[in-house]
Amino acid sequence: MAVGLLRAVIMGPPGSGKGTISTRILKHFALKHLSSGDLLRDNMQKRTEVGVIAKSYIDQGQLIPDDIMTRLMLSELKTLNRYHWLLDGFPRTVPQAEALDKACEIGTVIDLDLPFETIKQRLTARWIHPASGRVYNLEFNPPKVPGTDDITGEPLVQRDDDKPETVVKRLKAYETQTKPVLDYYRKKGVLESFSGTETNMIWPPVHAFLQTKLPEASQKEAATQR
Numbered sequence: 001m002a003v004g005l006l007r008a009v010i011m012g013p014p015g016s017g018k019g020t021i022s023t024r025i026l027k028h029f030a031l032k033h034l035s036s037g038d039l040l041r042d043n044m045q046k047r048t049e050v051g052v053i054a055k056s057y058i059d060q061g062q063l064i065p066d067d068i069m070t071r072l073m074l075s076e077l078k079t080l081n082r083y084h085w086l087l088d089g090f091p092r093t094v095p096q097a098e099a100l101d102k103a104c105e106i107g108t109v110i111d112l113d114l115p116f117e118t119i120k121q122r123l124t125a126r127w128i129h130p131a132s133g134r135v136y137n138l139e140f141n142p143p144k145v146p147g148t149d150d151i152t153g154e155p156l157v158q159r160d161d162d163k164p165e166t167v168v169k170r171l172k173a174y175e176t177q178t179k180p181v182l183d184y185y186r187k188k189g190v191l192e193s194f195s196g197t198e199t200n201m202i203w204p205p206v207h208a209f210l211q212t213k214l215p216e217a218s219q220k221e222a223a224t225q226r
């Protein structure tokens with residue numbers, strides 16, 4: 001195993017701002033970002049063997065079996081051996097975390113910890129006008145009159161996916177699936193939780209924490225040539 005290279009995982013429920021935080025990390029630090037979802041979509045698009053299998057699970061809203069997922073990620077990680085890296089979307093289960101541990105030692109797990117209510121509010125904020133497809137967000141671009149389309153005055157609706165009961169189900173599923181993984185890393189002493197209600201509150205401590213582990217992007221070349 002390479003010594004001194006960052007081996008990190010980022011975890012956070014849907015709506016936690018994980019995508020935004022990951023983008024900011026990549027902008028500031030020289031490291032490779034490996035997202036299991038992106039890797040699967042890439043395989044599906046290229047119709048690889050794994051891609052074809054993955055599609056059948058994803059279409060049914062199910063997780064890919066651990067052995068397939070682990071093999072895919074570990075073989076991709078081999079190509080990143082010389083770099084600092086951050087995993088996103090993997091591991092999702094304890095067997096995946098255990099398999100990852102056999103290949104390398106995870107030094108840091110960044111856990112984005114937002115109140116359940118905040119996330120629910122964010123995820124249920126989207127309303128649409130079905131006839132035109134106009135999209136409103138109660139937080140960022142609310143309609144002028146609550147519940148009605150600005151142009152036609154017709155009622156707005158929520159997609160099934162965005163309805164509170166569906167959102168709560170998705171969040172609960174994340175919790176049951178992921179809590180054991182968080183507990184696993186907490187026991188190992190590598191879990192770093194960052195709490196807050198807004199991405200702009202959470203980002204500065206994440207940034208400060210990573211500065212203690214990594215050179216800033218201005219030193220990108222030095223970092224990747226190690």
Ligand code: AMP
Pocket residue numbers: 036037038040057058061062063064065069088089090091092093096
């Ligand atoms: P994501 O973009 O991370 O939400 O991933 C999209 C879908 O890919 C998920 O809903 C799962 O079906 C599958 N997937 C992604 N990562 C994993 C993983 N670590 N284990 C099992 N399935 C996964």
